[in-house]
Amino acid sequence: MTLDRFCVKFPAQPQASVDEAAFIPIFHEWIRDRTLAGTLLDVADYRHVPDGPGIMLITHEINYAMDRDRGELGLYAQRKLGPGATHQERLLHLLRQTAIFGSRLEADRRVAGSLKLQGGKFLLHS
Template sequence: MDLQQINIKVFATEDSKVNYTNFIKVFNRWMEEADSDDYLNYADYSHVEAGPSVLLILKQANYSIDDAYHQSGFLYNRKHAVEGDNADKIRQALTEVLSKCEQLEASAELENAVHFNGADLLFMINNRHIAPNTPETAASIQADLTPVLQQMYGDDNFTVERTSEDARERFTLRISANSDKPISELLSNLGG
């Protein structure tokens, strides 16, 4: 299986105060500071319940403050192909999303009101052709995912569970770790 279109959501901590206007300010700054034309635009969907509230559109990926499952978090959605083996692709996606979470936490625009819990993640493949929502897909992906999570968390103290067995839904795993490591340490463990 050649994993592509990896999506990862890092949930915000329970005490976070998400202000969509402030995320728009951050995304505007990121577009202004970009030294490439990769950043295209942002979209404000904050009026839509349980969806991507504020979306930053790039050529290769999308970033959003996502409220799916009525839980706020930062969602990384890789749109284009990535080279390497599956473990490399998973590591790249985790490094990208955690790096952006770290930048968001440090953003003056968010007024130190938003923090992310690296021990609470959703891992999704946004392509039912590549990764149908089946037990076979879960076994195949977990074989590549588990060593990367062991590297990131520094131990085996985590669980990985499918969120649904409905074949009509995209393949999604909920990762829960018994860890209070900050995002910076998780990134360092990944080599980021």
């Protein structure tokens, strides 16, 4: 079996207290400045959806979301396209890209100090 679409989530530290609206201008800036690799397309606000994906950065390759599934804030990423001949290579690529995304987000002055992801823990969804 070959999995092309799958997801990972890096939970935020339990004490994270960030205003999720802060992600909207950050993600728009990343699109404008081409901060990340790949084709950055749009920002979507799904905070009105219970247990929904929250604020999303849509790219051609990966959808990133700061979601609150089951009340737990975290960085959720869904791989749609990307390099890798094997499942392991595709998973490692998604993990690397999501870790880069998370590091940049944590360092952004608009959320620095209020958002810290658990880098040593992630959930895999297929």
